[in-house]
Amino acid sequence: MPLAGSQKLTEELGYCVARIECDTPTGVQCGTGFFFAFLLENGKRSPCLITSRHVVQGARSGRFFITRKDADGRLQPHQPLECRIPDFEDKCHPHPDPSVDLVLIFAGASLQAIKAAGDDYHITYLSRSAILPREQRAELAHLESVAVLGYPLGLWDPQQLQPVARMGITATHANLPYGGAPVFLVDAPCHPGLGGAPVFLCMPAQAGEVGAAGQRSPGVALLGVLYAQRHAHLQGETGVEPLVGRMRAGRPVPPPALPGPAPLGVVLGTDKILDFEPLVRAMIHGFVSKF
Numbered sequence: 001m002p003l004a005g006s007q008k009l010t011e012e013l014g015y016c017v018a019r020i021e022c023d024t025p026t027g028v029q030c031g032t033g034f035f036f037a038f039l040l041e042n043g044k045r046s047p048c049l050i051t052s053r054h055v056v057q058g059a060r061s062g063r064f065f066i067t068r069k070d071a072d073g074r075l076q077p078h079q080p081l082e083c084r085i086p087d088f089e090d091k092c093h094p095h096p097d098p099s100v101d102l103v104l105i106f107a108g109a110s111l112q113a114i115k116a117a118g119d120d121y122h123i124t125y126l127s128r129s130a131i132l133p134r135e136q137r138a139e140l141a142h143l144e145s146v147a148v149l150g151y152p153l154g155l156w157d158p159q160q161l162q163p164v165a166r167m168g169i170t171a172t173h174a175n176l177p178y179g180g181a182p183v184f185l186v187d188a189p190c191h192p193g194l195g196g197a198p199v200f201l202c203m204p205a206q207a208g209e210v211g212a213a214g215q216r217s218p219g220v221a222l223l224g225v226l227y228a229q230r231h232a233h234l235q236g237e238t239g240v241e242p243l244v245g246r247m248r249a250g251r252p253v254p255p256p257a258l259p260g261p262a263p264l265g266v267v268l269g270t271d272k273i274l275d276f277e278p279l280v281r282a283m284i285h286g287f288v289s290k291f
Contacts, residue, residue, distance in 0.1 A: 014163055015124040017197070018032070018064040020056075020062060031054075031194075032151045033049045034051075036126045038280040040281060047123075049064060054228075055195050063082050067080060070120070080161040081119060092104065100275075102196075102276075106283065111123075146223060149165050153193035153252045155193075167188065168187050172184045174269070183268055185266060185267070192244060195226070225272070
């Protein structure tokens with residue numbers, strides 16, 4: 001199971017995320033998920049897919065897409081693998097705090113089914129090593145460069161299964177709870193379909209760090225999960241809109257126009273990801289029966 005730390009993740013960034021589509025009574029909902037490997041007591045890791053709860057809300061069935069790999073190990077991005085999951089919402093485990101807009105999907109069975117069918121795939125898993133440590137978060141500046149990686153509706157490349165990276169800055173300090181909630185704000189382009197997208201701190205290259213092309217490349221660290229956009233009315237009222245893409249008859253549904261200035265992205269901190277660790281371990285030990 002390939003894991004990615006800061007430098008490796010820069011080169012493998014596009015393979016840690018997946019486009020998610022959900023069939024609901026009102027049409028297809030779209031979002032972004034990312035793969036995260038939780039460490040178990042026996043040293044093994046449990047592969048999971050994490051996304052926003054709003055993405056899977058009402059999903060009767062769902063699917064996510066990953067990059068195919070041929071028998072010689074060559075990537076085939078133009079022939080993506082589709083992982084279908086019936087009763088999708090029921091198979092998702094919500095965050096233990098109902099106010100946190102995250103769910104976890106155990107991806108192991110779906111991935112094993114792909115290999116059992118004679119296919120192979122390429123995934124990069126995020127893990128604790130990709131998360132910026134708490135002490136380093138406290139040393140961040142108010143303004144830091146960030147990248148949002150995901151599948152905004154109408155902008156991603158379905159032919160190559162490539163996610164889109166949107167650059168921005170932290171609008172509030174990433175280590176301070178905005179409004180008392182475990183979130184911070186980013187000033188970055190936020191589009192429907194980016195709900196559940198990972199947000200990375202972009203760090204400058206350090207001396208001695210050399211990329212595949214022989215040049216120094218910047219590192220990245222996971223800062224959180226984008227799930228909504230916060231906007232302000234000219235009358236002073238504010239609102240939060242989940243970043244869920246919607247499609248009908250195979251075509252994107254334009255999002256409603258928001259009043260006031262450009263909205264800011266709302267990002268859940270990485271501590272909320274690690275809150276899933278006890279659930280994962282309980283599931284593996286058979287203490288949780290929901291699959």
